[in-house]
Amino acid sequence: MIAADVSAAVGRRVLTWVALLGHATIFFADLLRRIPESLRRFGLTVTQVHAIGNRSVVIIAASGATVGLVLALQGYITLSRYGSSEQLGLLVALALLRELGPVLTALLFAGRAGTSLTAEIGLMKAGEQLAAMEMMAIDPRVRVLVPRLIAGVISMPLLAAIFSAVGVLASYFIGVGLIGIDSGSFWSAMQNGVDVFKDLGNGVIKSIVFGIASTFVAVYIGYESQATPEGVALATTRTVVVSSLSVLLLDFILTALMFSTR
Amino acid sequence: MRQSADRDAREEISLAPTPELKPASEETALVSIQGVTFGYDARVILSDVSLQFPRGKVVAIMGNSGCGKTTLLRLIGGVVTPQSGRILFSGLPVDTGDRTALFNLRRRMGMLFQFGALFTDLTVFENVAFPLREHTDLPESMIRDIVLMKLDAVGLRGAAPLRIGEISGGMARRVALARAVALDPEIIMYDEPFAGLDPISLAVTANLIRKLNDATGATSLMVSHEVHVCFEICDYAYLLSGGRVVVHGTPRELQASEDPEVRQFIRGEMDGPVRFHYPAPPIGQELGIHA
Amino acid sequence: MTKRQTETLVGAFVLLGILAIVFLALKAANLVSFSFDATYPLQARFDNVGGLKTNAPVKSAGVTVGRIASITFDNKSFRGLVTMNIDRHYEFPADSSLKILTAGILGDNYVGIDPGGDEKNLQPGDTITLTQSAVVLEDLIGKLLYSKAAEAPAAKPGADAK
Numbered sequence: 001m002i003a004a005d006v007s008a009a010v011g012r013r014v015l016t017w018v019a020l021l022g023h024a025t026i027f028f029a030d031l032l033r034r035i036p037e038s039l040r041r042f043g044l045t046v047t048q049v050h051a052i053g054n055r056s057v058v059i060i061a062a063s064g065a066t067v068g069l070v071l072a073l074q075g076y077i078t079l080s081r082y083g084s085s086e087q088l089g090l091l092v093a094l095a096l097l098r099e100l101g102p103v104l105t106a107l108l109f110a111g112r113a114g115t116s117l118t119a120e121i122g123l124m125k126a127g128e129q130l131a132a133m134e135m136m137a138i139d140p141r142v143r144v145l146v147p148r149l150i151a152g153v154i155s156m157p158l159l160a161a162i163f164s165a166v167g168v169l170a171s172y173f174i175g176v177g178l179i180g181i182d183s184g185s186f187w188s189a190m191q192n193g194v195d196v197f198k199d200l201g202n203g204v205i206k207s208i209v210f211g212i213a214s215t216f217v218a219v220y221i222g223y224e225s226q227a228t229p230e231g232v233a234l235a236t237t238r239t240v241v242v243s244s245l246s247v248l249l250l251d252f253i254l255t256a257l258m259f260s261t262r
Numbered sequence: 263m264r265q266s267a268d269r270d271a272r273e274e275i276s277l278a279p280t281p282e283l284k285p286a287s288e289e290t291a292l293v294s295i296q297g298v299t300f301g302y303d304a305r306v307i308l309s310d311v312s313l314q315f316p317r318g319k320v321v322a323i324m325g326n327s328g329c330g331k332t333t334l335l336r337l338i339g340g341v342v343t344p345q346s347g348r349i350l351f352s353g354l355p356v357d358t359g360d361r362t363a364l365f366n367l368r369r370r371m372g373m374l375f376q377f378g379a380l381f382t383d384l385t386v387f388e389n390v391a392f393p394l395r396e397h398t399d400l401p402e403s404m405i406r407d408i409v410l411m412k413l414d415a416v417g418l419r420g421a422a423p424l425r426i427g428e429i430s431g432g433m434a435r436r437v438a439l440a441r442a443v444a445l446d447p448e449i450i451m452y453d454e455p456f457a458g459l460d461p462i463s464l465a466v467t468a469n470l471i472r473k474l475n476d477a478t479g480a481t482s483l484m485v486s487h488e489v490h491v492c493f494e495i496c497d498y499a500y501l502l503s504g505g506r507v508v509v510h511g512t513p514r515e516l517q518a519s520e521d522p523e524v525r526q527f528i529r530g531e532m533d534g535p536v537r538f539h540y541p542a543p544p545i546g547q548e549l550g551i552h553a
Numbered sequence: 554m555t556k557r558q559t560e561t562l563v564g565a566f567v568l569l570g571i572l573a574i575v576f577l578a579l580k581a582a583n584l585v586s587f588s589f590d591a592t593y594p595l596q597a598r599f600d601n602v603g604g605l606k607t608n609a610p611v612k613s614a615g616v617t618v619g620r621i622a623s624i625t626f627d628n629k630s631f632r633g634l635v636t637m638n639i640d641r642h643y644e645f646p647a648d649s650s651l652k653i654l655t656a657g658i659l660g661d662n663y664v665g666i667d668p669g670g671d672e673k674n675l676q677p678g679d680t681i682t683l684t685q686s687a688v689v690l691e692d693l694i695g696k697l698l699y700s701k702a703a704e705a706p707a708a709k710p711g712a713d714a715k
Contacts, residue, residue, distance in 0.1 A: 043556065046559065046560055046563050047559055049563045049566065049567075050559050050562055050563045050566075053563070053566050054562050054563060054565075054566045057566060057569070093577075097577065123382075124382075127377065127379055127382070128375045128376070128377070128379035129379050129380070129381055129382070131341065131375065131379065132373070132375055132379035132380075132381075134339075134341060134368075135339050135341070135368060135371065135373040136368065136369075136373075136392070136393050136396065136397075137364075137365040137366075137368035137369050137396075137397070138393075138396050154567075155566075157570070157574075158566065158567060158569070158570025158571070158573070158574075159570065161570050161571075161573035161574040161577060162569060162570055162573045164573070164577055165572075165573035165574075165576050165577055166573075168577065168580075187580065190580075191580070196578050200574070200577055200578055204574070
């Protein structure tokens with residue numbers, strides 16, 4: 001009978017997850033419906049872009065630089081073994097534009113901006129600010145949640161682009177500056193191999209999708225968190241975990257769709 | 263200690279004038295709660311309660327923690343809907359599915375949350391201006407005048423430029439009060455307005471509640487368990503326990519009540535219908551002593 | 554932080570992001586060589602298109618002059634029908650020939666145009682008749698083995714005659 005108990009418990013767990021997914025989807029649709037109303041007060045979104053985007057630039061740029069440096073070093077070690085070290089620029093650019101730029105930016109974003117969003121909204125809920133807004137006949141979703149969602153979707157591709165650009169520049173300094181690869185072949189190998197639409201374009205699409213996913217997760221978990229200090233703390237850790245896993249799962253799906261060999 | 267503080271506070275407060283007050287009928291009441299039952303899944307918080315709140319009066323809702331006092335405010339505001347029964351505001355149902363109708367009703371209400379619930383990213387001024395900016399098309403100069411007047415009424419006009427993090431808890435509650443009355447609502451609801459206040463703030467708050475009510479002709483609903491302060495300023499009171507209305511009447515009537523539950527609550531007695539001891543086997547048995 | 558300051562900072566952030574995208578597009582990707590010029594179509598049939606894909610380049614003298622638009626199967630001639638979009642700036646003689654080549658030893662396939670000597674040029678919609686199919690590795694190996702097998706018995710009678 002243990003098997004029956006275990007499967008019943010698992011079944012219940014699965015059903016809870018499915019119900020949660022349904023609830024989240026309905027919530028998402030609710031937010032989407034309120035976008036036009038929220039855009040009328042564009043100043044709110046601008047403030048949020050500042051809070052989410054501007055404040056993340058430093059960590060994103062720093063991470064982009066270090067990842068670019070590391071990619072250049074590691075890439076050179078392997079490429080030089082096959083005599084293809086001029087392809088270093090191409091290697092770094094493709095890795096960054098297609099995968100590392102969007103994905104790493106999204107993961108860092110989940111950690112920095114995602115947690116601050118969840119904590120902020122959770123604390124607003126705990127301090128009854130959201131309830132106060134409702135009692136004043138103001139929809140907190142329009143005023144608080146949607147601007148943050150839009151801001152995240154705007155910020156993410158910009159941040160990912162900054163990450164990749166800084167990474168490419170960093171690899172240039174290592175490749176051409178330190179290692180001594182010819183500057184001309186560095187850039188031309190890159191330009192010949194990187195396609196604007198396939199690589200850069202798909203990367204931008206990826207980061208937009210990641211932006212929607214991780215910002216929504218942060219906002220949703222914050223809004224549904226328990227209105228206590230412990231509840232908010234739990235919610236922030238949950239945001240990081242769920243955001244990160246969603247981004248990685250979406251990356252798998254999108255990569256399979258975009259970069260399949262026809 | 264507490265008695266003398268109350269006495270001092272009482273000296274500042276103008277006493278509620280009405281000696282005899284009949285409960286408002288369901289037709290004339292501003293807010294009418296009729297046979298409402300409400301609960302979450304297994305827990306029933308309110309069962310078949312009926313309360314009427316007459317216009318222009320200060321009514322207190324008292325009871326032990328968890329008896330459903332705050333839930334009542336949320337029901338009136340339409341934040342939650344009852345499983346059965348009706349809630350009417352000025353004759354209109356609150357628990358309608360129509361969001362626009364509900365929002366229009368809410369504009370006529372003002373609510374003061376327990377810890378103020380001020381918007382932490384705005385200044386004092388901007389907090390009070392918030393409902394004006396959202397719900398009216400008034401020019402900024404007029405809004406400024408109104409905000410400063412409301413802040414002046416609660417004595418905080420000088421604190422207008424401060425950020426929320428810079429003001430004390432008592433001040434926060436007064437700012438929240440100014441915000442709650444910014445649109446001159448017909449009903450002002452107070453959720454535990456006296457909780458955790460020092461004697462001075464207590465007196466100030468009680469004074470403000472009464473004066474605001476009389477000056478604007480609004481109806482005030484206080485949820486509280488500070489019996490003595492409530493009795494000083496309210497015209498009528500409801501006592502809830504176990505999800506039901508135990509008794510209701512004027513302060514004088516309640517003080518004269520013979521009901522043991524009422525007496526224990528009003529006098530603050532340690533033991534009575536609400537037992538002091540959590541259910542447990544006899545102490546002799548637990549300590550292994552036999553008489 | 555006044556509203557004005559916030560807006561300026563946000564604008565700077567957005568600008569920085571757009572600059573990053575532009576930099577990547579121009580410097581890292583092939584946007585510069587990407588032309589939005591008008592093209593004209595040409596068609597050709599091949600016995601075997603090999604690994605040729607749509608959007609593969611069409612080159613002449615090593616320079617990209619167009620792209621493969623579509624590859625379909627011609628059920629009448631049982632050959633692969635390739636449609637190409639050639640840049641309007643470039644015209645080729647009517648007797649030009651096409652070859653499917655490989656970039657590098659194991660790279661992607663592309664089409665190379667060998668210009669002919671005709672005075673008249675190919676018109677939009679024309680079909681090029683001189684085509685050489687892709688080199689398929691299995692056929693090469695098969696040819697090699699067959700020729701090796703053919704050499705061995707031919708050597709014997711010569712040795713006996715001596």
